[in-house]
Amino acid sequence: MTRTPHDALTQRTFSTPEVASGYLRSVLPRELVSRLDFAHLKLEDSGSIDPALGVRHADFLYSLPFSAGGSLLLYVLLEHQSRVDPLMAARLYVYTGRALEQWCRRNPRAKQVPAILPLVLYNGRARWTAPMSLGELRGSPANLGSEAHALLPELRYVLDDLRRQSDEALRQRPLRPEGVVTLLLLRHGRDGRAELLAFLRTQGDVFNAVENRDDRFAAFCYIYSVSRAPSHEVLAALEPKLEPDTREVAVTAAEQLRQEGRQEGRQEGRQEGRQEGRQEGRQEGRQEGRQEGTCELLLRQLRRRFGLPESVEQRVRQADARQLLAWGERVLEATTLAEVFEEPCE
Numbered sequence: 001m002t003r004t005p006h007d008a009l010t011q012r013t014f015s016t017p018e019v020a021s022g023y024l025r026s027v028l029p030r031e032l033v034s035r036l037d038f039a040h041l042k043l044e045d046s047g048s049i050d051p052a053l054g055v056r057h058a059d060f061l062y063s064l065p066f067s068a069g070g071s072l073l074l075y076v077l078l079e080h081q082s083r084v085d086p087l088m089a090a091r092l093y094v095y096t097g098r099a100l101e102q103w104c105r106r107n108p109r110a111k112q113v114p115a116i117l118p119l120v121l122y123n124g125r126a127r128w129t130a131p132m133s134l135g136e137l138r139g140s141p142a143n144l145g146s147e148a149h150a151l152l153p154e155l156r157y158v159l160d161d162l163r164r165q166s167d168e169a170l171r172q173r174p175l176r177p178e179g180v181v182t183l184l185l186l187r188h189g190r191d192g193r194a195e196l197l198a199f200l201r202t203q204g205d206v207f208n209a210v211e212n213r214d215d216r217f218a219a220f221c222y223i224y225s226v227s228r229a230p231s232h233e234v235l236a237a238l239e240p241k242l243e244p245d246t247r248e249v250a251v252t253a254a255e256q257l258r259q260e261g262r263q264e265g266r267q268e269g270r271q272e273g274r275q276e277g278r279q280e281g282r283q284e285g286r287q288e289g290r291q292e293g294t295c296e297l298l299l300r301q302l303r304r305r306f307g308l309p310e311s312v313e314q315r316v317r318q319a320d321a322r323q324l325l326a327w328g329e330r331v332l333e334a335t336t337l338a339e340v341f342e343e344p345c346e
Helices: 005-014 017-027 030-034 051-055 088-106 134-138 167-171 177-188 193-209 213-226 231-241 244-269 276-281 287-306 310-317 321-330 337-341
Strands: 042-044 057-065 071-079 115-122 158-161
Touching (some): 005 017, 005 177, 005 213, 017 042, 017 177, 071 088, 088 115, 167 193, 177 193, 193 213, 193 231, 213 231, 213 244, 213 287, 231 244, 287 321, 287 337, 310 337, 321 337
Parallel strands (some): 115 158
Antiparallel strands (some): 042 057
């Protein structure tokens, strides 16, 4: 299943119990936080909840015991579509039901089920306007009556809308440094070129606090993958804020991606059609290989930014050079996969 850069970074960060614990403390209601035993937080397997999740979002299922006994299941969904899903409450109702079904299969002798609370981590550009509960989404069905209405199922969810919060507010959250960096990068992952570079110039020092080299490397790879600016511009924006060892990691990540570009460019003369930030590693190839190279590089760019269904890959491979060029230009500004392939209005 194809994963986007958003998925990869989030899975790496929030699969670590220490980071997940700090994140949940920062977003859950304070009264609930005071009653939970975060020292025993456990990441559960959520893979069977919905296998179709991979293209649009990542999900996590945590179990947490209450200090006074019993346990809580927390279903956390990373939603990184550019458009708000108005049916989110209904989707979460299905997902949480599957999570409880999964728990019951693993605990067949249980007499009670754990409480389950859904949380949406959203980093889309559009303001979140979807109903926050199943009841709000459903409304009041005519002629049902208050007694029957009280029997209908209900679900509410917690929303963490990163775009509605400032960088400083995110930096003040009581998370491990790699957690703070991940939230900041998710918040700015859809920024345009100028916005992203401005963020790096003002907030780039945040990377110095990340202790693990691999975590820093993953963060810089994410930036280069989603950025619409070439890597030398990204490095120029970051450099004044980075300590020497952090800068070395940033340079290494950029060089690795450039090397990937060189290797692809050598294969049968493939070059052109890669996002501007990857063009530094290109070599001129044979003229007859250009269309094939453009196709392969556009596919790589689409996979990195959005994930790539098989039907879309087939469409790209069947396109002519003119169409590939048009899509390659649109992908620089598109915020969704659909926008790349939408025909402009006359």
